[in-house]
Amino acid sequence: MIDPLDIRTAISTANEPYILRNFHLDWEIFRLTFDDWCQRMDKHIRNEAVQFTSGTMKHCDIPYWERFRTHEHLTFSEFTKKSIGDAFNDRWYSHSYRDILSWPESLSKSISFAKLGFENTEDILFWLGSKGANTPCHYDTYGFNIVVQVFGRKSWLLFPPKTPITATRVPFEESSVYCKQNFYSPADMDQFGDIGKNQDAFEVTLSPGDILIVPANWWHYVENLETSLTVNTWIPLNVKDSLARLGECFVRMQIEQITADDSDFGNEELRKYIYNPNEMNEPDLNLMNLFKPLADVVIENTKNEDPLDSQETLSRGQEIRDKYHSTFHKVEPVSHDRFRQILLQNSVRHEHALDERKINGMRFQEVENVINAVCHPKTVDSACQLYLQQIRNEISKNGLVIK
Structure with missing residues (x-):
């Protein structure tokens, strides 16, 4: 065994x-x-x-x-x-x-x-x-x-x-x-x-x-x-997941802002198109209040190398x-x-x-294009890294301690 x-x-x-x-x-x-x-x-x-x-x-x-x-x-x-x-x-x-x-x-x-x-x-x-x-x-x-x-x-x-x-x-x-x-x-x-x-x-x-x-x-x-x-x-994966949670918070902030007013479509049609059904009943959160604490967790978790990324651990796994x-x-x-x-x-x-299903969604295409530009994984990663660097600079400049 x-x-x-x-x-x-x-x-x-x-x-x-x-x-x-x-x-x-x-x-x-x-x-x-x-x-x-x-x-x-x-x-x-x-x-x-x-x-x-x-x-x-x-x-x-x-x-x-x-x-x-x-x-x-x-x-x-x-x-x-x-x-x-x-x-x-x-x-x-x-x-x-x-x-x-x-x-x-x-x-x-x-x-x-x-x-x-x-x-x-x-x-x-x-x-x-x-x-x-x-x-x-x-x-x-x-x-x-x-x-x-x-x-x-x-x-x-x-x-x-x-x-x-x-x-x-x-x-x-x-x-x-x-x-x-x-x-x-x-x-x-x-x-x-x-x-x-x-x-x-x-x-x-x-x-x-x-x-x-x-x-x-x-x-x-x-x-x-x-x-x-x-x-x-x-x-x-604690280290990687903390950064991913920050990214998901950023994405949700952008999408909620973009879909905040769907009066041009009516009956929440836009939200039903943008959100997966299991997300429609999620509770409202003040995401801005979550963003800084999530960033603090990322900075704390990345102070040291992730043990799973060490060459010794990787070699041991392969062995x-x-x-x-x-x-x-x-x-x-x-x-x-x-x-x-x-x-x-x-x-x-x-x-x-059945391609009419695609045609019915064409009127939301521009909104979808904006979301995919603002929330593309590369865009999200760049935005989060820039924000994290700003926080690190403030910590270094002011001698702040993350609580």
Whole structure:
């Protein structure tokens, strides 16, 4: 058995995706069938229906944003029957981004990442969906991702941070930077430019029991190949995350200012277009009052080198991954031909008649362009670094102490 502290080091220092295979997590859910889990869930919530997000298998030539999706209430057993009976031929259904605390206590308590070296992990989520359920391509601004496949198979496309993918902050969701490329139903291949030409496209199919490590800031597009249940958690990176939180605060300030008066559109149409649905009910905050304290945390955290960035720690992580190569499987890039083949397979989902969805959003295009200019990751980073330098100069000049 590998020492959990060694696994923690190997995972935390991985700057490329890895799959851990043949690694036994002693979770009770792995002793159940999918049908058993659904029945346990229904019994726990007294057979009440829960909200599923739904989408058509066909789509237009822009990413399948949440604003295009509908909602339907189903019990877990109803979802199972429909998915097994091929009732979802024309639609996919998803009940995802949900806290495992909604599970029966006997199941949720057994979910632990301690064997991977991470005690007391918070924000453990589960993702349930039928074939075709997908998450648009994005990267997470906080932490790195540990993904455990429980039931079914799921496809991942991953790309390093410097891949020439076109970032967009519309729709806005804190901690998620989406991209304009449509991986679900592309109408043309030109939008992908040089992506995949320089060994920067990585394809992974997760099967039950597989554990995927998604390094910080890696782009990823995720889609169910069949009815699937996944559990994941994000592991914080204190130094990097503090700067990312400052950046996300800056982005939200800009977007709230730009969308403060949508009287030209009426009925909050602009806000519904700009914000992801899960952001619409977020409480109002005085972001200016948060910005300086967040900057103080960044300055304090960056006084010393991040231990994870030390050459000694990085070398130790690689040494452990090499030693236990039968467990740590490095994900290799696919050829450009294979990448194009994936896109061409997905392109059959494009339905020109649905492109009216894009046309309906054209009247917000100028606002979106302004947001993407002001809130582009490079712009945000430059603005935050300039602000931090101003604070450091004041500290140096006045001998101030950060409280």
